[in-house]
Structures are given as C-alpha cells and as structure tokens.
Amino acid sequence: MNLFSNKKKNDTSKMFHILFDTYNAKVYRTAFYILKNEQDSKDVVQETFIKAYNKIDSLKEYDKFEGWIYRISFNLAIQKYKTNKRELPVEDLGKVISYIDVKTSDLPEKILEAKEHKEYIAQEINNLKIEYKEIILLYYYLDLSYEEISEVLNLKIGTVKSRLFRAKEELRKKLRDPNSMINSGRGEVL
Amino acid sequence: MNKKVDILDSNIKEGIELELNKISVPQMEDVWENIEKEMKTNNKTFTRIKKVAIFIGVSIVLGLLIGTTDIYAQYQKVLSLIVRTMDSTINIQSQNKSNTPIDLDMEQESKTYSVTLDEALDKSSFKFMLPNVMPKGYMFAEAIINEFGKQTISLEIIYVSNKNDTINIIIEPLLGDYVESINVNSNHATYEKFKNGDLTYNIIKFKDNRILIIFDHDGVKYSVEGINEEDIFEIIQHIK
Numbered sequence: 001m002n003l004f005s006n007k008k009k010n011d012t013s014k015m016f017h018i019l020f021d022t023y024n025a026k027v028y029r030t031a032f033y034i035l036k037n038e039q040d041s042k043d044v045v046q047e048t049f050i051k052a053y054n055k056i057d058s059l060k061e062y063d064k065f066e067g068w069i070y071r072i073s074f075n076l077a078i079q080k081y082k083t084n085k086r087e088l089p090v091e092d093l094g095k096v097i098s099y100i101d102v103k104t105s106d107l108p109e110k111i112l113e114a115k116e117h118k119e120y121i122a123q124e125i126n127n128l129k130i131e132y133k134e135i136i137l138l139y140y141y142l143d144l145s146y147e148e149i150s151e152v153l154n155l156k157i158g159t160v161k162s163r164l165f166r167a168k169e170e171l172r173k174k175l176r177d178p179n180s181m182i183n184s185g186r187g188e189v190l
Numbered sequence: 191m192n193k194k195v196d197i198l199d200s201n202i203k204e205g206i207e208l209e210l211n212k213i214s215v216p217q218m219e220d221v222w223e224n225i226e227k228e229m230k231t232n233n234k235t236f237t238r239i240k241k242v243a244i245f246i247g248v249s250i251v252l253g254l255l256i257g258t259t260d261i262y263a264q265y266q267k268v269l270s271l272i273v274r275t276m277d278s279t280i281n282i283q284s285q286n287k288s289n290t291p292i293d294l295d296m297e298q299e300s301k302t303y304s305v306t307l308d309e310a311l312d313k314s315s316f317k318f319m320l321p322n323v324m325p326k327g328y329m330f331a332e333a334i335i336n337e338f339g340k341q342t343i344s345l346e347i348i349y350v351s352n353k354n355d356t357i358n359i360i361i362e363p364l365l366g367d368y369v370e371s372i373n374v375n376s377n378h379a380t381y382e383k384f385k386n387g388d389l390t391y392n393i394i395k396f397k398d399n400r401i402l403i404i405f406d407h408d409g410v411k412y413s414v415e416g417i418n419e420e421d422i423f424e425i426i427q428h429i430k
Contacts, residue, residue, distance in 0.1 A: 013226060020225065024218050029210045038216060046221045050228045121205030140203040141210055168198060 020049055023069055030070065030142065031077040040080055048073040070142040071152045078134075124174045132167035139164055301337045307347070310335055315342040316363040318410050321428040325421040327352040349425075357416035357425060364409050391426065395419075 024045050031044035052069050059068055125136055138149045146164075150157045305313060307320075310333040331350040336343045344362045351357075384391040392404040401422055402415045412429060416422050 013229060016225075016229065017222065020218075020222060024221070025215045028215050028218075029213045032213045033210055042216065042218070042221050045218065046224050049221075049225045053225070053229055054232055118201070118205040118208045121201055122209035125202070125206055125209070136202060136206060140199075141206045168202070171202065172198060 016049075016053060019052075019065070019069075023066065024049070026142070027069065027073040030073055030137065031080075033137065034074075034077040034081050035084065037084075040084065041077075044073055044077045044080060047076050051076070067142070067144050067148045070138075070144065071148060074134075074138065074142065074152055121171070121175070124171055127174065128167060128170055131163060132170055135160070135164050135167055136171075301335075303335060305333045305335050307333055309333070310345055310347065313337075313342070314345055315340060316410060317408075318345065318361045319407065319412075319429050320347070321359075321425045322430050323424075323428040324349060325351070325418075325424045328357065328421070331356075351418075351421070355416060355418050355421070357414065357418075357422060359425070359429075360411075360413040360415075362411045362413075364406060364411055 027048050028041050028045050031041035032038070035041050035044070048069060051072050055072075059065060125133060128136070134153070135149065138144045138152060144152065146157050146160045149155075149160045153160065155163070307330050311320075313335060315337075328349045328351045331348045333348070334346040336345070342363065344360055347359045347361070349357045349359075379394050379396045382393045382395075384393060389405050389407060394402045394404075396402070399417055400415065401417070401419050402413060403422060403426055404411065404413045405426070406412065412426075414422055414426055414429075
C-alpha cells in the first residue's frame with residue numbers, strides 16, 4: 001500500500017489551509033478597510049494566499065510569515081484601490097469615502113471615559129491624511145516593524161518613524177480638539 | 191518586535207482594532223477552493239510550508255485536520271480543555287505554560303518518510319505507547335514519520351482492517367508552551383469528554399460517522415481517528 005505519496009500532497013494542502021485559516025480574517029479586514037467592498041476584499045485574500053504560496057521559497061525567516069503575508073495583502077489592496085479609483089467616475093468616488101457619524105453633543109472629555117472613546121479614536125484615524133492612515137494601519141493593526149513598513153511603503157526607516165510620529169501628533173491634536181468631532185465627511189479612504 | 195508603547199499608542203491600537211474587528215468576515219470556502227486549484231497547478235514542496243507552519247506553532251495539528259474541514263486548531267500544548275458552545279460552534283480551548291523549551295534548529299530540513307513499526311520505535315526522538323492489542327481483522331499498514339532536524343514532530347501509524355476500514359493514530363510530542371483552540375461545527379460533529387483514571391479522552395464524533403479521540407499521556411498527544419467506533423474504543427484502551 002502506498003499511502004505516502006498521496007498523503008504528502010494532501011498534507012501540503014492541509015498545512016497551507018491551516019495558514020489560510022489562521023490569517024485570512026485579518027487579511028480580509030485589512031483589505032476591506034481599504035477597499036470597502038466585499039468581493040474586492042475576497043479577491044485580495046485569494047491573490048494574497050496564491051502569491052504567498054508561489055513565493056514561499058523567497059521567505060527567508062519562517063517566523064516572519066505573518067508580517068510577510070500582511071505586507072503582500074496590503075500591497076495588493078492598495079493596488080486594487082488605485083485601480084478602482086481610476087475606474088470609478090468622479091461622482092461615484094463619494095460613495096467609497098467613509099463618513100463620520102457622531103452626535104455633536106458628545107464632548108471628548110465625556111467620551112474619554114466612555115467605551116466610545118476607542119470608536120472616537122478610530123473615527124479620527126479615518127479623518128487623517130491617507131499617508132498617516134496607512135502607516136497607522138501597518139504599525140498598529142498589522143503590527144509590522146519599522147523595517148517591514150519601510151519595505152511596504154518603499155520609504156527609509158527614518159521617514160517611517162517621522163511619519164508615524166507626525167500621524168500620532170496629528171491624532172493627539174484632534175483628540176484634544178472638541179470641534180474635531182463635528183467635522184464629518186472629511187475622511188478619505190486609503 | 192519591540193515597540194515602545196505609551197498611552198496614546200495603546201489607545202490607537204485598541205481603536206483601530208475595534209474598528210477593523212467590526213468588519214465581519216464572509217465565508218471563505220470559495221476563496222480556499224480557488225487557492226487550492228492554483229496550488230494544484232504549481233506543486234510546491236511540502237518542506238517549506240511545513241517549516242513556516244512549525245514556526246508559527248501549527249504543524250502538530252496536522253493529524254487532527256485530516257478530512258475535517260470544520261475543525262481548526264492551533265497548538266502548542268494541551269493538558270486541560272475548556273469547552274464552550276457558541277451558536278453552531280463548539281469551541282474547545284486550552285492552554286498551558288510549560289518549562290520545556292522547544293529545541294528546533296530552524297536551519298535543519300524537515301523530512302517526512304515512510305517507516306516500518308520497528309523503525310518508528312527506533313527512530314523516534316520521544317517515547318510513545320502503541321496499542322498492545324488490535325481489534326480483530328486489523329493489520330499494520332504504514333507508519334509515517336515527520337522529523338525536523340533530529341526532533342520527531344509527529345508519527346502517524348495507519349492500521350487497515352480486512353473490511354478496508356482505516357484507523358490512524360497520530361502521535362505527537364508536546365513541545366514548549368501550548369495553546370490550543372479547536373472549533374468544531376456542531377452541525378457536523380459532537381464533542382464529549384470521557385475520564386478514565388488519569389486520562390481524559392476528548393471525543394469528537396462527526397456526522398459522517400468518523401470519530402476522533404484525542405488524549406495526552408506523559409507529554410505525548412495521541413489522536414486516534416477512524417470510522418468504526420467500537421474498534422477505536424478498543425484501540426485506545428490498549429494503548430499502553
């Protein structure tokens with residue numbers, strides 16, 4: 001009985017399926033955050049894992065798989081976003097822009113103590129400039145290092161650090177400014 | 191990765207995680223099917239994918255996943271299990287801190303090869319038990335050993351009956367700190383726990399009649415899978 005050769009083939013698929021199960025949700029959410037579209041985001045998940053499978057020999061450090069796959073997905077989502085943006089008529093662009101919907105009566109001081117504080121921060125992140133939003137996504141959500149971000153964005157590490165610093169400063173200013181919450185609709189998707 | 195964290199950092203992290211975790215993830219079966227199709231056209235070696243999986247601590251669940259698409263598991267060590275039912279999913283979680291260091295040299299190649307039962311006993315880097323009696327009609331068919339450098343990661347022993355029923359026993363050493371999460375879709379399987387002396391058997395019965403029993407003894411995990419429930423219970427009683 002030669003179960004071995006078939007088993008090996010099946011095991012490759014099962015092992016990769018485990019990797020897929022482990023990371024597909026975060027890849028999807030990142031793509032959706034950028035694209036705001038389910039089908040495009042699922043396409044990004046598919047393309048990401050196919051690319052990872054085909055390029056797995058280029059991954060030198062095995063413990064870097066997670067960061068590596070997020071970098072692939074981020075790049076693919078950004079590429080798709082840029083393609084979609086070119087394809088969309090100008091008047092449709094507004095439909096993909098995320099809006100803030102916060103009651104103007106809420107004050108930051110109150111919110112700071114409430115559960116909504118985190119949501120408020122998330123909304124203010126949405127209001128940041130595109131380059132600040134993407135660096136926050138890469139650093140805080142995808143947990144990439146400065147080095148990894150510099151590869152994704154094709155920037156020097158020093159530039160990554162200073163951009164992240166400026167993004168945080170911008171956010172700090174917004175969190176201190178009570179009027180910032182009523183400025184809905186300023187957000188721009190990545 | 192060492193990141194200096196201040197209050198604003200943790201607020202931003204929590205805020206963005208909250209925002210993204212609100213995004214519900216749709217079913218991904220179709221996506222996986224397409225990926226699998228692509229994998230068939232570009233047949234990669236098992237070794238590299240396995241190394242990646244080993245490093246992220248999922249390799250030793252391989253046996254558990256055989257033919258069980260509704261089970262997802264991520265392991266490092268199992269000692270106790272907490273079972274919780276959520277909607278249609280039975281979630282089995284466990285975690286345990288161990289002082290046993292994982293001694294894997296990542297420069298080494300991983301190897302998977304077929305051996306006889308005697309060779310398996312001889313080559314394995316850890317001690318394990320085998321059934322000292324087999325149900326009537328069952329014969330040893332094949333043993334497959336997975337090695338990473340000098341470390342045996344898992345051993346699979348396959349028995350086949352004269353009616354062509356198969357029983358697989360996956361034997362894995364529990365390495366390092368262990369965390370496990372198994373999600374069993376209760377539409378497709380049931381879960382129960384059975385204690386016998388010092389051993390706790392975790393029994394997952396699938397609607398397609400397959401049965402999987404997981405237990406650990408002396409730092410080694412055993413997963414026994416097959417169709418015939420009676421035969422499987424007989425086997426686990428004789429693993430000594």
